[in-house]
Amino acid sequence: MAQLLQDLMYSFGNCLNCFPGSPTLKINSRSFKILRLLGEGGFSYVYLVQDTSTAELFALKKIRCPFGAESVQQAMREVEAYKTFAHTPGIIHSVDYSIASERNDPDAKTVYVLLPYYRRGNLQDMINANLVNHTKFPERKLMLLFLGVCRALMAMHQYQAPAGGERMEMGNAKAGEEDVGVPKSKNRRNKAVAAADADDETEQARPLMIEEQVAAPGERRSYTHRDIKPGNIMIDDDGSQPILMDLGSIAISPIPITSRSQAIAMQDKAAEHSTMPYRAPELFEVNTGTVIDTKVDIWSMGCTLYACLVGKSPFEMRSDETGGSLSMCVLGGDWRFPDEGRQKKGKDSAVPTTPEEGAISEPIREVVRKCLTVEPNERPDIEELIRMVEDVVEGLPEDASV
Numbered sequence: 430m431a432q433l434l435q436d437l438m439y440s441f442g443n444c445l446n447c448f449p450g451s452p453t454l455k456i457n458s459r460s461f462k463i464l465r466l467l468g469e470g471g472f473s474y475v476y477l478v479q480d481t482s483t484a485e486l487f488a489l490k491k492i493r494c495p496f497g498a499e500s501v502q503q504a505m506r507e508v509e510a511y512k513t514f515a516h517t518p519g520i521i522h523s524v525d526y527s528i529a530s531e532r533n534d535p536d537a538k539t540v541y542v543l544l545p546y547y548r549r550g551n552l553q554d555m556i557n558a559n560l561v562n563h564t565k566f567p568e569r570k571l572m573l574l575f576l577g578v579c580r581a582l583m584a585m586h587q588y589q590a591p592a593g594g595e596r597m598e599m600g601n602a603k604a605g606e607e608d609v610g611v612p613k614s615k616n617r618r619n620k621a622v623a624a625a626d627a628d629d630e631t632e633q634a635r636p637l638m639i640e641e642q643v644a645a646p647g648e649r650r651s652y653t654h655r656d657i658k659p660g661n662i663m664i665d666d667d668g669s670q671p672i673l674m675d676l677g678s679i680a681i682s683p684i685p686i687t688s689r690s691q692a693i694a695m696q697d698k699a700a701e702h703s704t705m706p707y708r709a710p711e712l713f714e715v716n717t718g719t720v721i722d723t724k725v726d727i728w729s730m731g732c733t734l735y736a737c738l739v740g741k742s743p744f745e746m747r748s749d750e751t752g753g754s755l756s757m758c759v760l761g762g763d764w765r766f767p768d769e770g771r772q773k774k775g776k777d778s779a780v781p782t783t784p785e786e787g788a789i790s791e792p793i794r795e796v797v798r799k800c801l802t803v804e805p806n807e808r809p810d811i812e813e814l815i816r817m818v819e820d821v822v823e824g825l826p827e828d829a830s831v
């Protein structure tokens with residue numbers, strides 16, 4: 430809330446035509462009214478904003494980059510990822526972005542990303558509603574949503590860049606930089622800086638270009654999302670299509686871990702970007718000589734499906750039950766369905782009690798079990814997962830009340 434107030438203060442100081450009660454800000458010459466805070470993550474705040482001329486609603490993600498070039502680069506990686514997947518169904522795209530300098534610290538920047546607004550919220554909101562109302566997802570509907578996420582993920586895991594450079598190249602801050610969150614005097618200075626930068630585009634672009642992340646036209650690349658969880662899956666306006674979002678953690682796959690320092694760096698990155706209850710075991714303890722690849726997302730998909738079925742991640746659930754640490758539960762593959770006996774490493778040791786009415790269907794349980802295989806090589810890849818889920822959907826009866 431303090432952040433929202435600070436933002437509103439910024440926008441008052443920033444906008445000639447605004448008045449108290451109607452805070453506005455500008456992004457690349459478009460004016461937006463800030464309506465409310467939608468959510469916040471580790472590095473950002475997301476606001477609901479309205480285009481003052483068209484009344485269209487958007488989500489505005491404000492990513493603070495207080496640590497200079499490195500943190501700006503991290504934010505720009507996210508912007509770049511939105512562009513990479515701009516035409517991929519089921520993955521969020523950005524509408525626009527800009528970079529602003531902080532009022533008191535010219536080295537600190539804020540990256541604003543304008544996104545389509547999903548009014549139905551995300552899968553975590555649906556899980557919360559189920560918990561509050563003592564309801565469950567209809568199984569077929571859930572598995573169709575899950576299948577949608579799998580297909581979006583496949584586009585990421587098996588990305589093919591459009592041929593002939595249809596993809597927009599990443600720009601620099603140019604037009605928007607002076608518009609957002611900086612006083613007018615600074616706007617003028619930034620305009621001059623932008624003009625100078627236009628003359629020396631490489632200078633301006635270099636710290637922001639994420640060369641290793643940008644695929645050449647027609648190139649096939651594999652990307653890992655690394656932070657799949659219910660909170661990062663939005664639901665489109667008609668309620669049927671999931672939209673994978675929060676591309677701030679995306680990375681190229683596979684990454685061979687060739688040294689101890691690389692292993693530690695990878696572990697630190699994972700701690701920063703991958704949400705712990707959904708994080709794969711190989712990211713808790715990264716070992717030299719291993720490879721980190723798209724299988725980390727398959728693990729998170731298993732946790733996500735379980736959370737939709739049960740209400741929280743399997744390892745949060747287990748660590749709450751046993752009082753053990755979450756990381757120990759993950760590393761030991763220690764989880765179970767609520768109506769099963771202790772399950773450790775493989776389905777054979779599962780001791781199911783008599784299935785209750787309304788219990789989770791066995792084929793759906795099997796999808797979760799396969800995804801939550803501790804050894805990454807034994808986990809299905811995304812194509813195998815899609816095949817399994819398609820078979821499950823085919824075998825499920827129509828939901829009773831949808």
Ligand SMILES: Nc1ncnc2c1ncn2[C@@H]1O[C@H](COP(=O)(O)OP(=O)(O)OP(=O)(O)O)[C@@H](O)[C@H]1O
Pocket residue numbers: 467468469470471472473474475488490544545546547548550551656660661663674675677
């Ligand atoms: N396009 C959108 N439409 C509606 N709500 C959104 C949108 N984007 C984000 N939100 C809301 O804002 C929250 C935070 O967004 P996001 O996950 O992108 O931030 P983050 O800082 O990357 O989060 P995290 O630290 O969890 O990774 C989301 O959980 C969601 O509730």
